[in-house]
Amino acid sequence: xxxxxxxxxxxxxxxxxxxxxxxxxxxxxxxxxxxxxxxxxxxxxxxxxxxxxxxxxxxxxxxxxxxxxxxxxxxxxxxxxxxxxxxxxxxxxxxxxxxxxxxxxxxxxxxxxxxxxxxxxxxxxxxxxxxxxxxxxxxxxxxxxxxxxxxxxxxxxxxxxxxxxxxxxxxxxxxxxxxxxxxxxxxxxxxxxxxxxxxxxxxxxxxxxxxxxxxxxxxxxxxxxxxxxxxxxxxxxxxxxxxxxxxxxxxxxxxxxxxxxxxxxxxxxxxxxxxxxxxxxxxxxxxxxxxxxxxxxxxxxxxxxxxxxxxxxxxxxxxxxxxxxxxxxxxxxxxxxxxxxxxxxxxxxxxxxxxxxxxxxxxxxxxxxxxxxxxxxxxxxxxxxxxxxxxxxxxxxxxxxxxxxxxxxxxxxxxxxxxxxxxxxxxxxxxxxxxxxxxxxxxxxxxxxxxxxxxxxxxxxxxxxxxxxxxxx
Numbered sequence: 001x002x003x004x005x006x007x008x009x010x011x012x013x014x015x016x017x018x019x020x021x022x023x024x025x026x027x028x029x030x031x032x033x034x035x036x037x038x039x040x041x042x043x044x045x046x047x048x049x050x051x052x053x054x055x056x057x058x059x060x061x062x063x064x065x066x067x068x069x070x071x072x073x074x075x076x077x078x079x080x081x082x083x084x085x086x087x088x089x090x091x092x093x094x095x096x097x098x099x100x101x102x103x104x105x106x107x108x109x110x111x112x113x114x115x116x117x118x119x120x121x122x123x124x125x126x127x128x129x130x131x132x133x134x135x136x137x138x139x140x141x142x143x144x145x146x147x148x149x150x151x152x153x154x155x156x157x158x159x160x161x162x163x164x165x166x167x168x169x170x171x172x173x174x175x176x177x178x179x180x181x182x183x184x185x186x187x188x189x190x191x192x193x194x195x196x197x198x199x200x201x202x203x204x205x206x207x208x209x210x211x212x213x214x215x216x217x218x219x220x221x222x223x224x225x226x227x228x229x230x231x232x233x234x235x236x237x238x239x240x241x242x243x244x245x246x247x248x249x250x251x252x253x254x255x256x257x258x259x260x261x262x263x264x265x266x267x268x269x270x271x272x273x274x275x276x277x278x279x280x281x282x283x284x285x286x287x288x289x290x291x292x293x294x295x296x297x298x299x300x301x302x303x304x305x306x307x308x309x310x311x312x313x314x315x316x317x318x319x320x321x322x323x324x325x326x327x328x329x330x331x332x333x334x335x336x337x338x339x340x341x342x343x344x345x346x347x348x349x350x351x352x353x354x355x356x357x358x359x360x361x362x363x364x365x366x367x368x369x370x371x372x373x374x375x376x377x378x379x380x381x382x383x384x385x386x387x388x389x390x391x392x393x394x395x396x397x398x399x400x401x402x403x404x405x406x407x408x409x410x411x412x413x414x415x416x417x418x419x420x421x422x423x424x425x426x427x428x429x430x431x432x433x434x435x436x437x438x439x440x441x442x443x444x445x446x447x448x449x450x451x452x453x454x455x456x457x458x459x460x461x462x463x464x465x466x467x468x469x470x471x472x473x
Contacts, residue, residue, distance in 0.1 A: 004020060004021065005020070005021045005051065006018065006019070006020055006051070006052035006053070006054060006056065007019055007020070007021055007030075007032060007049040007050060007051055007052055008049065008050045008051075008052050008070075008072030008073070008076070009032055009034065009042055009044050009048070009049050010044075010048060010049075014036075015072075015075055016050070016071075016072040016075065016076070017034050017035070017036050018034065018035045018036070018052055018056060018076075019032040019033055019034040019035060019042065019049075020032065020033050020035070021049075022041075024046070028045055028046050028047070029043055029044070029045055029046075030043070030044055030045070030046050030049065031043055032044060032049070050068070050070040050071065050072040050073065051068040051070065051073075052068065052072065052073060052076075053066060053067055053068060053073055053076075054067075056076065057080070058080075059077055059080040059081045059084070059086070060077060061089065061090060061122070061125055061126050062089070062090040062091070062092070062122065062126075063077055063078075063089060063090065063091045063096075064090070064091060064092055074091075077089065078096060078098060082098050082100075085100070085104050086125070086126075087099070087100050087104070088125070088126035088127050088128065089126055090121065090122070090126045093121055093131075093134065095126060095127075095128065095130070095131050097128065097152075097156070097157055097161055098157075099155060099156055099157035099160075102311075103311060107127075108129075108164055108167075110171070112127070112129065113129060113167075113168055113171055116129040116130055116132075116133050116168075117133060118133065118137070119133065120134075121134055128161050128164050128165060128168075129164070129168045131148060131165070132148070132164075132165045132168040132169055132455075133168070135147075135148055135455050136169065136220070136455065139216065139220070139453050139455060140220050143452075143453065144453065145453045145454045145455065145456070146453075146455045146456070147455070147456040147457075147458060148165060148455065148456070148457050148458065149458045149460070150162050150165070150457065150458065150459045150460070151460055153201075154199055154201045154202050154205050155199075155201035155202035155205065158206065158459050158460075159192070159196065159204060159205075159206045159459065160312075162210075162212070162457050162459045163188055165457050166184060166185065166188070166212060166214065166457060167185065169214045169222070169455060170182075170184055170185055170214065170222060179447065180222050180223065180224060180225070180446060180447050181222050182328065183225070183328065183329055183442075183445055183446045183447075184212075184214060184222075184225040184446060186325040186328050186329050187212075187225075187227060187325075187329070187442045187446075188325075189318070189321050189322050189325045190322055190325050190326060190329070190438060190442065191210070191227075191229075191438075191439070191442075192204065192206075192248065193247075193248045193249045193252060193318065193322045194247060194248075194249050194434075194435055194438055195207055195208045195210075195229070195232065195247065195435065196247065196248055197233075197236055197240075197244065197245050197246060197247050197248060198244055198245040198248075198280060198284075198308075199244050200241070200243050200244060203284070203308070203310045203312070203313055204248075204310070204312055204313060206459060207232065207233035207236055207247070208229055208230065208231055208232040208233065208435075209229065209230045209231050209458075209459060209460045210227060210228065210229045210230075210458075210459050211227070211228040211229075211456055211457070211458045211459075212225065212226075212227050212228075212456065212457045212459075213225060213226045213227075213228075213454040213455070213456045214454060214455050214456075214457075215448070215451035215453070215454040216451065216452060216453050216454065216455070217449065217450065217451065217452050218452045220453075223447075223448065223449040223450065223451055224446055224447060224448035224449060224451060225443075225446045225448075226443055226446070226448075226454075227439055227442060227443055229435070229436075229439050232432055232435055234428040234431070234432055235428075237275065237346065237424075237427055237428050237431050238275055238350065238424040238427060238428065239275075239278055239279075240278055240279030240280070241279060242278075242279060242280070243279070243280050244279050244280060245276075245279050245280045246275060246276055246279065247431075248313075248315070248318070249322070249343055250270075250273075250275070250276060250343065250346075250347060251270065251276075251283055251284075251315045252315050252318055252319040252322060253265070253267055253319065253340060253343055253344065254267055254268070254269060254270055254283075254297060254315075255283045255285075255293060255297060255315040255316050255319065256315055256316040256317065256318060256319025256320060257319055257340070261337075261340065265340060265341060265344035265381065266344070266348065266377050267344055267347070268296065268297070269281075269296065269297050269298060269299050270299045271299040271300055271301075272351075273347045273348075273350060273351060274350040274351050274353075275346065275347055275350035275427070276347070277299075280301070280308075281299035281300075281301045281302065282299065282301050282302045282305060282306075282307055282308045283298075283302060283307050283308065283315040283316070284307060284308045284309070284310050284313035284314055284315045284318075285307030285308070285309075285314060285315065285316060286307075286309075286314055286317075289314050289315075289316040289317055290306075290307050292316050293316065323336060326339070329441070329442055329445040330441075330444075330445040331441060331445075335441075339434065339437075339438065341381050342381070342382075342430060342431075342434045343431075343434070344381055345378050345381035345382045345430065346427050346430050346431050348374050348377045348378040348381060349374075349378040349382075349423060349426065349427050349430070350423070350424075350427055351371060351374035351378075352367060352371045352374050352375050352378065352393065352423055353367070353368045353370070353371045354366065354367060354368060354371075354393075354394065354416045354419040354420060354423075355368045355416065356416060357394075357413070360413055362413050363413070363415060364394065364395070364413025364414060364415070365394055365413070365414060365415055365416045365418075365419050366394060367390055367393070367394065375389065375390060382430075391411075392422075392426075393414075393419055393422055393423055393426070394413065394414055394419050395411050395412060395413050395414055396411075396412050396414060396422070397409060397410070397411060397412075398410045398411075398412050
């Protein structure tokens with residue numbers, strides 16, 4: 001009965017390759033003829049192969065509709081659909097999305113949004129909008145708040161999926177985004193600028209987790225929103241690998257900020273900053289925006305190789321988009337200047353280097369003479385005294401537990417590596433607190449009325465990395 005049965009056999013490159021059982025031995029070993037050109041005949045134990053669909057070229061919108069649902073048929077179905085620009089596939093009410101790394105025409109248009117409104121799962125082809133609409137209808141019918149979990153590895157498209165989910169909820173029933181909805185949408189370019197970065201796998205990778213709530217009243221109209229964030233990747237602020245970048249906002253400031261602002265903040269090019277020059281120093285540009293850059297803004301790598309290309313990113317134009325979004329969120333010119341000042345202070349602080357102090361008998365260090373200018377600029381931007389900043393970087397204060405009510409205060413000189421760590425810790429604290437302030441400011445700017453329910457969108461990675469399978473417990 002099993003002879004001539006189509007099966008999938010493991011393959012180290014393709015995952016699985018299709019074959020047909022030719023013969024089965026008494027020990028359970030099957031002789032399989034594969035359909036690809038690399039392997040003509042293989043021998044596998046039956047426990048290691050998976051049944052294949054008889055019509056392996058066809059695809060289904062819901063993997064549960066497969067006659068043989070197993071890892072191989074699921075992967076084959078998703079791959080077949082992907083090649084047809086069908087990037088979404090259901091597994092019951094779970095949506096699998098595969099990043100196309102290109103724009104698919106009309107996939108997220110207003111017309112497409114309207115077509116999914118009020119439609120049950122399965123009526124229309126799988127789409128991120130169908131998940132958003134189901135959450136809305138469940139909230140409306142069950143009168144309970146709903147949550148949507150967006151999970152996957154870096155580069156899987158979590159950030160974009162989250163943006164489209166929010167866009168659908170905020171443009172519900174075909175109405176254009178009102179003041180509340182617009183502020184929720186305006187939070188995206190701001191949080192991406194300060195919390196996203198280029199990695200080796202993804203040009204716009206979120207380096208933090210977020211839970212975004214869209215609140216509704218009893219009539220299911222949007223009445224407010226709230227953003228919670230966690231686990232910002234602080235190590236990226238001080239160092240990046242060769243082909244990765246720091247957070248986008250540093251490059252937006254170097255490339256897209258007006259000349260007057262860059263002069264005011266002493267911002268030049270990425271090569272000039274220790275916190276940027278260890279990684280990729282090229283800007284994201286287009287053929288049009290590239291012409292707006294002058295050579296003094298470009299790194300040596302950018303001059304030699306040209307700008308990075310991504311349809312979703314443009315460091316020159318994105319600064320304007322971010323600045324405008326901050327303005328629409330209610331931040332004044334002075335508040336926005338303060339934010340850019342703190343970003344610049346992190347860069348200048350990173351340029352403060354240390355050397356051994358020959359006059360210190362305890363092995364302490366001092367600020368290098370070549371870093372005095374950076375120290376002065378950093379202190380000015382931070383609004384602190386340069387002498388106090390210097391003292392805080394090259395020494396630490398210890399207090400003994402004895403010697404009176406407060407104990408004895410002791411100034412302990414730091415070694416060079418300790419001062420470097422202290423500098424980096426301060427830079428991380430500055431940026432992390434700035435990020436907290438921006439999220440707090442966004443939440444404050446979103447008008448909030450009495451809320452009956454909310455739909456929360458959790459953008460998180462890591463579920464696929466759990467070593468112990470939850471299904472085996």
